[in-house]
Structures are given as C-alpha cells and as structure tokens.
Amino acid sequence: MALTSPYFWYTTRATGIVALVLFTLVVSLGTLVANRIGGTIVGRFELNELHRSVSIVAMVFLFIHILTTVADSYVSTGLISAFIPMTSSFKRMPVAIGAVGFDLLLSVWVSSLLKVRIANRSWRFIHWFGWLAFTAAIAHAFLTGTDTRSGAGLVLVGACAGVVLAAALWRYVGRPARAAGRTALSPLAAAKGGAVLEYPHSSSPAARLAPRSTVSPFPAADVSITERSPSPSPPAARASSGPFPRRPQAPSARRVRR
Amino acid sequence: MGMRRRSGGFLLRVNPILCDGFGHCHELAPELVTTDEWGYPIISPTPVPLANMSALESARYAVRGCPRQALRIERLSEPA
Numbered sequence: 157m158a159l160t161s162p163y164f165w166y167t168t169r170a171t172g173i174v175a176l177v178l179f180t181l182v183v184s185l186g187t188l189v190a191n192r193i194g195g196t197i198v199g200r201f202e203l204n205e206l207h208r209s210v211s212i213v214a215m216v217f218l219f220i221h222i223l224t225t226v227a228d229s230y231v232s233t234g235l236i237s238a239f240i241p242m243t244s245s246f247k248r249m250p251v252a253i254g255a256v257g258f259d260l261l262l263s264v265w266v267s268s269l270l271k272v273r274i275a276n277r278s279w280r281f282i283h284w285f286g287w288l289a290f291t292a293a294i295a296h297a298f299l300t301g302t303d304t305r306s307g308a309g310l311v312l313v314g315a316c317a318g319v320v321l322a323a324a325l326w327r328y329v330g331r332p333a334r335a336a337g338r339t340a341l342s343p344l345a346a347a348k349g350g351a352v353l354e355y356p357h358s359s360s361p362a363a364r365l366a367p368r369s370t371v372s373p374f375p376a377a378d379v380s381i382t383e384r385s386p387s388p389s390p391p392a393a394r395a396s397s398g399p400f401p402r403r404p405q406a407p408s409a410r411r412v413r414r
Numbered sequence: 415m416g417m418r419r420r421s422g423g424f425l426l427r428v429n430p431i432l433c434d435g436f437g438h439c440h441e442l443a444p445e446l447v448t449t450d451e452w453g454y455p456i457i458s459p460t461p462v463p464l465a466n467m468s469a470l471e472s473a474r475y476a477v478r479g480c481p482r483q484a485l486r487i488e489r490l491s492e493p494a
Contacts, residue, residue, distance in 0.1 A: 195437060195441070199441045200436060201441045276483040276484075279483075
C-alpha cells in the first residue's frame with residue numbers, strides 16, 4: 157500500500173515543532189506549580205489547570221505527529237516503531253529516541269489520568285519521567301529534524317532546551333521545602349470585610365466558627381474584632397495602610413482569622 | 415438513582431501527612447478552607463449540609479485540584 161503525500165511529511169514536521177514548543181510550555185508551567193508560584197495575579201490552581209490543559213493539547217499534536225509519520229509510506233516507520241525503539245529502518249537511532257520519549261510521556265499521561273486511583277507517591281515518581289521525555293524530545297528533534305539543523309528551527313529547539321534547562325535548575329535551586337506561605341488570596345479575602353474573613357455563602361466558616369470562637373480561651377474582646385462592629389478596636393489594628401490589612405501580631409488576634 | 419435525598423452533610427478532610435501546603439484548596443474552596451500563616455489548610459470542622467451545592471462543588475474542585483491528593487470528602491449521614 158503506497159499511501160504517500162508530501163503533506164504527510166509537512167504535517168509531521170509542523171506538528172513536531174508545535175508539540176515541542178507546547179511541551180516546553182507544559183514543563184515550564186509544571187515547574188511554576190511545583191515551586192508554588194502564583195496566588196497574587198494568577199491563582200496557583202489556575203497555573204495547575206493551565207498545565208493540565210496545555211498538556212492535553214500537546215499530546216494531541218504529538219499523536220498527529222506520530223500518525224502522519226506512520227501513515228506516510230514514504231518512510232518505513234510503522235506503528236510498532238512509535239512504541240518500540242530500534243524497529244525503524246528509517247533513521248533508526250533518532251526515531252528510537254523519539255519512541256522512548258513517547259513511551260515515557262504515555263506513562264506520565266496515563267498515571268495522571270489515574271491520579272486519584274494510584275498512590276500519590278507513584279504518580280510523582282512517574283511524573284519525573286516528563287523531564288526525561290523532554291530530553292528525548294530535544295534529541296529527537298535535533299537528530300531527526302529536517303528543519304532543526306540550521307536557521308530558525310535550530311534557534312527554536314535551542315530556545316526550548318534552554319527554557320527547560322532553566323526550569324530544571326530553578327526547580328532544583330528554588331524548590332520550597334514544604335509550604336510556601338499563604339496565597340495572596342487570603343489577605344485579599346480579608347481586605348473585603350476587615351479583620352474577619354467574610355464569604356458570600358451563607359454557610360461561611362466565619363459564621364460557623366463564630367460560636368466556637370466564643371468558647372476559645374482567648375479574651376472575648378479579641379474575638380470580636382471586625383471593621384463593622386461598634387466595639388472599639390485597638391489603634392494598632394487600624395494602622396495598616398494599603399489594600400492589604402496588616403496581619404495582627406498578637407496570638408489572640410491571630411486566632412480571629414480562623 | 416439520581417433521586418438521592420440531599421440530607422446529611424459532608425466534611426472536607428485533609429491528610430496532614432500528604433499535605434505540602436500548596437494552597438490550591440484555599441483558592442478552590444475559600445468558603446471551606448482557610449490557611450494558617452504557613453499556607454497549610456485550616457478546614458472548618460463543622461459539617462456542611464449536602465444541600466449546599468456550591469460548597470459541595472467547591473469541595474470537589476479542591477479534591478481534584480490538590481497536587482498531593484491529600485483531600486477527601488467525607489459524607490455524614492446525620493443531618494448537619
């Protein structure tokens with residue numbers, strides 16, 4: 157069966173480049189999530205959702221990249237060669253590296269789909285394969301690429317490699333040990349209603365926690381700090397300027413923020 | 415099926431050993447989760463009625479969005 161067209165080849169090349177750029181974006185976004193960036197301008201959860209969404213789009217481009225290569229009978233790369241390394245007579249080694257990267261990415265993808273069913277430890281371990289897969293992708297792009305040996309293609313592959321290398325270094329150097337503090341949404345939420353967090357929902361924790369706070373061992377005067385209450389609050393609590401109220405330092409006042 | 419009575423309540427529970435303080439749960443379910451000054455979640459210990467659909471949805475988003483899978487929703491049979 158001779159199913160061949162130059163458009164297959166063009167599609168393979170184009171989707172390969174696009175997939176590489178998208179995977180660069182995915183790895184960078186994943187690093188942003190892992191290093192706890194976000195919370196002020198963009199939410200941390202939004203970066204996480206973007207990481208997921210872009211990864212799906214990248215996988216679609218990768219599937220097209222592979223399918224057009226397999227379908228094109230001009231090169232003798234079969235469907236098996238997409239999964240099993242060293243089975244392609246066309247550019248055996250470069251295609252093998254691409255197959256290894258694809259297998260690693262499949263493991264990352266499937267483990268993420270099964271994330272709620274498998275242990276989080278396993279998922280994290282498999283997720284490290286993403287770095288290996290990206291390394292394989294860079295090598296595959298440079299070795300197989302028709303467009304990546306010179307000119308703009310080479311610059312693009314080099315830029316992708318540089319971005320992910322920087323992300324890897326930053327992931328290693330700038331990783332937070334455990335928590336990285338509040339997201340800025342907390343003071344923003346507090347800024348609306350004063351010292352007490354207020355929520356639009358009727359069953360707000362502030363309302364539900366109110367009776368519990370009254371039985372707290374702290375003085376009752378501290379429990380009722382709010383901008384709207386007529387009771388006089390200490391002038392130190394009002395001294396904050398700017399959009400974010402200064403966090404009260406006294407432990408009894410901090411209790412109120414729950 | 416599908417006509418399950420929305421009586422009873424639920425609690426959002428965190429596994430403190432798995433939690434690494436990413437803060438996603440607070441962003442996704444601010445009406446259920448606040449954070450302490452280090453960014454770890456403080457979840458309201460009072461059961462939320464299942465009839466509170468928006469809170470339940472927020473809780474589901476928080477469970478799904480937790481990078482450490484440290485959250486779960488615990489259903490309680492008695493009315494809240």
